[in-house]
Amino acid sequence: MQYRTLDNxxxxxxxxxxxxxxxxxxxxxxxxxxxxxxxxxxxxxxTFIDTANNYNAWVGGYGRDSEDVIGRWLAARGNRDELRxxxxxxxxxxxxxxxxxxxxxxxxxxxAAATVDREARExxxxxxxxxxxxxxGHVDDRETPLEETVGAFGKLVDEGVVGIPGISNVALWRLVxxxxxxxxxGVAPYGAVQQCHSYVxxxxxxxxxxxxxxELLDYAASTGADGRPGLTxxxxxxxxxxxFVRDDKPFYDGADHAGSRERVAVLRTVxxxxxxxxxxxxxxxxLGGEHPVVPVFGASSVAQLDEALGxxxxxxxxxxxxxxxxx
Numbered sequence: 001m002q003y004r005t006l007d008n009x010x011x012x013x014x015x016x017x018x019x020x021x022x023x024x025x026x027x028x029x030x031x032x033x034x035x036x037x038x039x040x041x042x043x044x045x046x047t048f049i050d051t052a053n054n055y056n057a058w059v060g061g062y063g064r065d066s067e068d069v070i071g072r073w074l075a076a077r078g079n080r081d082e083l084r085x086x087x088x089x090x091x092x093x094x095x096x097x098x099x100x101x102x103x104x105x106x107x108x109x110x111x112a113a114a115t116v117d118r119e120a121r122e123x124x125x126x127x128x129x130x131x132x133x134x135x136x137g138h139v140d141d142r143e144t145p146l147e148e149t150v151g152a153f154g155k156l157v158d159e160g161v162v163g164i165p166g167i168s169n170v171a172l173w174r175l176v177x178x179x180x181x182x183x184x185x186g187v188a189p190y191g192a193v194q195q196c197h198s199y200v201x202x203x204x205x206x207x208x209x210x211x212x213x214x215e216l217l218d219y220a221a222s223t224g225a226d227g228r229p230g231l232t233x234x235x236x237x238x239x240x241x242x243x244f245v246r247d248d249k250p251f252y253d254g255a256d257h258a259g260s261r262e263r264v265a266v267l268r269t270v271x272x273x274x275x276x277x278x279x280x281x282x283x284x285x286x287l288g289g290e291h292p293v294v295p296v297f298g299a300s301s302v303a304q305l306d307e308a309l310g311x312x313x314x315x316x317x318x319x320x321x322x323x324x325x326x327x
Contacts, residue, residue: 001045008191009229015048021298026065054092071128084133089119091138111141113152140170154187166192197235202254217291238295244278283311
């Protein structure tokens with residue numbers, strides 16, 4: 001296993017370079033299989049586990065099913081101190097009777113101070129732990145003042161409830177302003193940002209706030225020195241929900257265009273030449289790029305997990321990387 005250091009200038013800890021996403025544990029992935037995947041991940045040296053307070057509500061659960069599975073697994077294995085646990089809040093339904101909506105009037109819980117405090121403490125209870133190593137705002141909340149949101153996360157850090165605060169699905173300018181706000185308030189800044197990021201990319205559009213951009217990667221690379229608090233970029237959906245290996249899987253969220261289709265074709269060709277799978281090449285591309293990121297990947301079986309772990313042994317030389325990047 002490879003490892004990375006998360007450091008926001010206030011708190012620092014090491015995590016495995018691959019983060020295990022647990023989105024469907026407790027619903028689509030039953031508890032026995034979930035335990036087997038978690039056990040294998042730890043056996044391979046994995047230390048970084050990612051969940052949220054609302055994932056399973058999308059697939060017939062009540063929301064915190066994966067937090068509950070992780071909590072029971074931690075209790076059964078007694079290994080909490082060996083791991084770093086990340087969860088998210090703010091994107092569950094504010095009104096359970098209404099659908100989620102990304103356009104006003106939105107139906108997200110949001111990131112008001114009372115919500116941040118309440119949902120964080122509920123996650124502690126479901127995870128069966130006294131601390132959350134990395135706590136994200138799941139979706140940026142522009143209806144709540146940044147001072148309120150950033151202050152609420154900072155308060156949890158000061159209390160020892162949270163190690164490093166983070167944010168997801170956020171515009172770069174909002175991320176920068178939030179970190180500047182934390183400096184003015186004298187509280188811990190966001191030290192992690194989780195965005196959609198993979199070998200394929202979306203069409204340009206006037207406003208797109210959920211994908212990692214070259215500017216975000218460049219900004220993150222500039223941090224961690226000269227009084228600039230560190231910022232780690234984490235990539236969700238790094239395998240683009242199966243599209244690299246399955247023709248029946250659609251591109252999503254603006255990525256269905258000629259450039260993406262050509263990239264997948266080249267990715268598959270390179271993988272065959274290297275004796276690897278397209279998923280392994282895609283993960284290795286993220287791990288070894290000019291601005292390395294931490295992929296957050298999911299697995300519904302131990303076999304899928306083992307395939308992803310194989311990316312850690314795959315080094316893409318300069319010629320291969322240039323060929324992949326040229327498409």
